[in-house]
Amino acid sequence: MHRAVAALVTLILAGTTACSGAPVGGPGLPTVGLVVPDRNADELGLGYAAGVDRVGGVRSIVTGPSAVDSAEQVKMFSALRKRAGAGMALATRQPERFARPLAEAVDDGVEVMTLDAVPARSARVKLAVGNDDYALGTMLANAMLRRIPERSRGTVVLGTSSATLDARARGLRDRFGAQRSGVTLLGPFDTGPGSAANRKAWEALVAAHPDALAFLGTGEDDAYNLAAIRRRTHGLWLAGGFELNPRSIAALRQGELAALVSPERYFTGMVAGELQAAAARNKTSLPSGWIVTPGEVVTTSNVAGYEERQASAGAKQAWARPRVAAFLKDLRTHTRPLPTEP
Structure with missing residues (x-):
């Protein structure tokens, strides 16, 4: 070979x-x-x-x-x-x-x-x-862990819009489990295909877990829908996801998302x-x-360069x-x- x-x-x-x-x-x-x-x-x-x-x-x-x-x-x-x-x-x-x-x-x-x-x-x-979707999951976990103090206690809610993205959820779960003993990972919950169904699923999850530390999704729709819910509800929780959807990039620049991982x-x-x-x-x-x-990990510190690249x-x-x-x-x-x- x-x-x-x-x-x-x-x-x-x-x-x-x-x-x-x-x-x-x-x-x-x-x-x-x-x-x-x-x-x-x-x-x-x-x-x-x-x-x-x-x-x-x-x-x-x-x-x-x-x-x-x-x-x-x-x-x-x-x-x-x-x-x-x-x-x-x-x-x-x-x-x-x-x-x-x-x-x-x-x-x-x-x-x-x-x-x-x-x-x-x-x-x-x-x-x-x-x-390697598992590796991408660990990348997002590492970016989020920088925003969640070491002695934090609480829950992080995972959602996935497709069973084929479960490897990302496993990477997130395993990394959090190894690094934050006081944090409980819930899910991944099915957040469904399609933007409208995805948003409804996340609205229900946010309502069910109002004290969560963070909500993290594995698909493209998850990130920008979580950002919109966080903005509307004035949420104090963190949100992150995947893909460089223009709406997600804008939300990251505005501080509604903590991190994105681009495949x-x-x-x-x-x-x-x-x-x-x-x-x-x-x-x-x-x-x-x-x-x-x-x-690639995209955060507020480097999002401007990716926004220019995607133009x-x-x-x-x-x-x-x-x-x-x-x-x-x-x-x-x-x-x-x-x-x-x-």
Whole structure:
């Protein structure tokens, strides 16, 4: 595996030197594609297209439902196989639903990877690119612990909008348990998918635990909804969560959130796009394993820089390019054996 990784990184670096800034693609070029869960929240797709463009000589297609719809995403992935024969990527939080479509693409000889998902064993996919969610949970815990004194006693309430994010909750729970013996962790409670349902769930949890030290959520909707509830109720409790939703960034800047952890989806997408484009252009295999991409802790002390970075696609790309290049040069360090689920 390590020789394959090293060879592919060499090809990527050579390609980015010669072809940086090449068009996303045109007729006659090998085509790769990514299917995302939601085109309206598409940091992964933007990063993936930028990564393919950076290598050059490969055309990219990014597609997905207009809102999270796993059944529709399965159909779109199957349809994309006819157009993206040089390589396919799938971003999903429900990998078990894609075991058969992924396996069929592998059987067709397509180079396939998953993003932000551990593929089912029956899918026979050899490469996953994405975060270690347990580690992201410990990162948020560490940021919150700096705001909760060592001898504090009380409760911290955890919520999760998806079972696939439970690893983040485990990271939070384990870190708090190790560092604050007087703090009891409750949950994770189901805070449901969808912004409106999520807000109602958190309103009920806040009402049920008015003396809690903090409320922490694992999904994107949790953070900005908690901030809105804290502002409306004049809460003295702390709140934190994940993702760089514009509403969450604004709430952090205003002091309604204590910390956010960004999974850095644009970065992950760019890493995946560069790897897939290099393999497609040079007709080589993708490396195997789990390439673990980093997260970032965002607090009131550094939120301004992230707010500026998130302001435009150009700003995101300028920020990510040198970091992705450094990451790919040291890819072996970031590659683990691929964990697989039944």
